[in-house]
Amino acid sequence: MQQSWIAGQTAAFNSTVSGYIDEGTSYLKLKQTNEQLVAQNKQLMEQLYGKQQGNYPVFRKVHDTVGGGQIYTFVDGDIVYNSINRKDNYFTINRGRLQGVGPKMGVIAPKGIAGIVVNTTDNYALVQSVLSTNKIKINAALKKSGYFGTLSWRGENSRLMHLSDIPKYVPLKVGDTVVTDGKSAIFPQGIMIGRVAGYEVDTKTGFWDISVELSETMGNISKIYVVKNLKKAEVRKIEDTLKAAMERDD
Known part of the structure; x- marks a missing residue:
C-alpha cells in the first residue's frame, strides 16, 4: 500500500514538473519569437524609413560609413516607467549612452510616434512624451x-x-x-x-x-524604437552656417 502511495505521489510530482517544463519551454519559445519579431520590425523600419528619399542620385565617398543613402537606424528597447496623466509626461526606457542613445532623438512605438529623448545615463534614457503641453511640437x-x-x-x-x-x-x-x-x-x-x-x-x-x-495608445506601450539620424551632425553644421551669416548681417 505504501509503495503504491509513493508511486502515485511520484507520478503526480513528475506530472507537475513536466507541466512546469512545458510552460517554461513555451515561455522561452514565445520570448524568442517576440525577439525575432522585434528584430524584423526594426529591419523593416530601416528599409521603409531609413533610406534617402527621392529619385535623385546620392553622391558618397568610398569610405562613407553611412553608405547607400542610409540616414536613420533604430535602437529597440523597453519602457520601464510611463505617465500619461500629468501636464507634461515622461517615460523611461532601458537604453542609454552605451547603446548609442542621446538627447533629441525621436522615439516611436510599434503603432506610431511616442516622444523625444531629453536625457540619458549609461543604460537608461528619459523621454519627453508627445503628451506634453507647450514642451514638445x-x-x-x-x-x-x-x-x-x-x-x-x-x-x-x-x-x-x-x-x-x-x-x-x-x-x-x-x-x-x-x-x-x-x-x-x-x-x-x-x-x-x-x-x-x-x-x-x-x-x-x-x-x-x-x-x-x-x-x-500611450498608456499601453511597452516596446519602443529610438531613431538615430546618422546625418544629424551634417545637417546641424549647414544650419550653423546660416546662423553665422545672420549674425554677421546684424
Whole structure:
C-alpha cells in the first residue's frame, strides 16, 4: 500500500514538473519569437524609413560609413516607467549612452510616434512624451495632400492631439491619415501619428484646428524604437552656417 502511495505521489510530482517544463519551454519559445519579431520590425523600419528619399542620385565617398543613402537606424528597447496623466509626461526606457542613445532623438512605438529623448545615463534614457503641453511640437503632415503643420497636445485627452497651421482651403475629411513630414532631424518621413478625428476653423488664425486621434495608445506601450539620424551632425553644421551669416548681417 505504501509503495503504491509513493508511486502515485511520484507520478503526480513528475506530472507537475513536466507541466512546469512545458510552460517554461513555451515561455522561452514565445520570448524568442517576440525577439525575432522585434528584430524584423526594426529591419523593416530601416528599409521603409531609413533610406534617402527621392529619385535623385546620392553622391558618397568610398569610405562613407553611412553608405547607400542610409540616414536613420533604430535602437529597440523597453519602457520601464510611463505617465500619461500629468501636464507634461515622461517615460523611461532601458537604453542609454552605451547603446548609442542621446538627447533629441525621436522615439516611436510599434503603432506610431511616442516622444523625444531629453536625457540619458549609461543604460537608461528619459523621454519627453508627445503628451506634453507647450514642451514638445512635432512636424506633421496630412498624408493625402502633403500639407504640413505643427502637432501639439493640449492636456485634454491622452488619445487626442491637435494639428495646426494647415490652411483652411486644404480639403479634409474624418479618417484622413496624419504622419511625420520628415522636415526635422528627429523623425523620418512617413511615421504614423494617427487619423483626423474632427476639424474646425480657428477664428484667431484662420487656419484649420484639426483633432488627431493617436494611432498609439500611450498608456499601453511597452516596446519602443529610438531613431538615430546618422546625418544629424551634417545637417546641424549647414544650419550653423546660416546662423553665422545672420549674425554677421546684424
